[in-house]
Amino acid sequence: MSDAGMSDPVGLLQELVAHARRAGADAADAILVSGTSLGVQVRQGRQEELERSEHNDIGLRVFSGTRSAIVSTTSTDPSGFERLVTQALAMARVVPEDRFAGLCERAEHGFVGADGLDLADASEPDIAVLAERAQQAEAAALAIAGVTNSQGGSAGFGRTKIALATSAGFSGSYARTSHSVSASVLAGSGTSMQRDYDYHSVVHLAELDDPAEIGRHAGERAVARMNPVKPRTGRMPVVYDPRVSGSLLGHLAGAINGASVARGTSFLKERMGTRILPPGIRVLDDPTRHRGLRSKPFDGEGVPTAPLVLVEDGELRSWVLDGRSGRQLGLASTGHASRGPSSPPSPSTSNLYLTGGTVGPDALIADIAEGIYVNEMMGSAINGLTGDYSRGAAGFMIRNGALAEPIAELTVAGNLVEMFAQMQPANDLVFRRGTDAPTIRIDGMMIAGA
Secondary structure, eight states: OOOTTTTSHHHHHHHHHHHHHHTTOSEEEEEEEEEEEEEEEEETTEEEEEEEEEEEEEEEEEEETTEEEEEEESOOOGGGHHHHHHHHHHHHTTSOOOTTOSOOTTOOSEEEOOTTTOOOOSOOOOHHHHHHHHHHHHHHHHTSTTEEEEEEEEEEEEEEEEEEEETTSEEEEEEEEEEEEEEEEEESOGGGOEEEEEEEEESSGGGSOOHHHHHHHHHHHHHHTSSOBOOOSEEEEEEEOHHHHHHHHHHHHHHTBHHHHHHTOOTTTTOTTSBOSOTTOEEEEOTTOTTOTTOOSBOTTSOBOOOEEEEETTEEOOOBOOHHHHHHHTOOOOSOEEOOTTSOOEEOOSSEEEEOOOSOHHHHHTTOSEEEEEEEEEEEEEOTTTOEEEEEEEEEEEETTEEEEEEEEEEEEEEHHHHHHTOEEOSOOOOOSSEEOOOEEEEEEEEEOO
């Protein structure tokens, strides 16, 4: 792999785009994603895995009329640009036409950086520091009474740089870092063993949870799940822990994704401007959040990012759009194009969250005589056309307004249209995962258990 030109990634991409235009492309853009990642995993106090990886990937997209093609390479040596451009143009001239293809009209002109977002931490840990964090997390988990084995503690660091340039005059670059720690342990023995975990990932080390706290939470959660039973089959309220409530928000994001709406494969495709969530609830996407896990100054097409209200007072206000899906729907991009070096842009959310709850989680469940508290989900059977919903789950029974015995091997089912309309959020929203929601209660869910 050559690092030629990497001291000026934007200049490198501008040179590649200019080469494509000179060779006959009607328009072009190029993206570079480079990064370094370091990870350590320990098990039973001993280092089991050590990973370090580095990568440089360039993607070139060219347009010939309404046809386009993408090629990618791991070489950053400009001497290979002629071959890359020739290959891309040859592909573009034989693929089917796409009348919605093209550079995004909303892209900025000039250079855009990440000033003010604070997405890159100057500190970079070495192997010994990461190993110590992983060992602390695992040791704290193993110290919890009832924990009998470990699946490991881990710690990681990553630094990624992204640059983009287009033939329409946009250029931009930014860097982001990530620090993470996790632990996963087992409680019990034999066929009655139960597993649980905890993790945390942040942009800046100063905001990373204490590894010992991560481990302690993992151990306590595993022990609390011991000797689960199956709930009865029937309809009852389901309360989603913040660890899993974000999955509901993810299903909403999928249904309002512009590509799905344009294809007609979304169960919300006719609901713009109507109430889909209860009054008072807001759903927002904010790619400009300071030190946000998914923050970025521009999207994959060079459109400057900005906070976007998707649902206001329960009413659906916007789709999530990139340039192509916007053209299909006769709308402008919302600045949510996401792409990699070898794939075309597509709509995607960034820091997505739901708010509007007014009571605490204890008050949310206080009047539930019998219900389900879900803190883990597995599998997924979601029908994008109808909104039919079915997922495996585990958690705890709710009895007389309080958490009771652990439960497992159950299925939670319903229809997302009805589920969204009945959402009752608590006021415990914490920005921790990129897609974040508070504790959420939904009544009348179908539970398949014993």
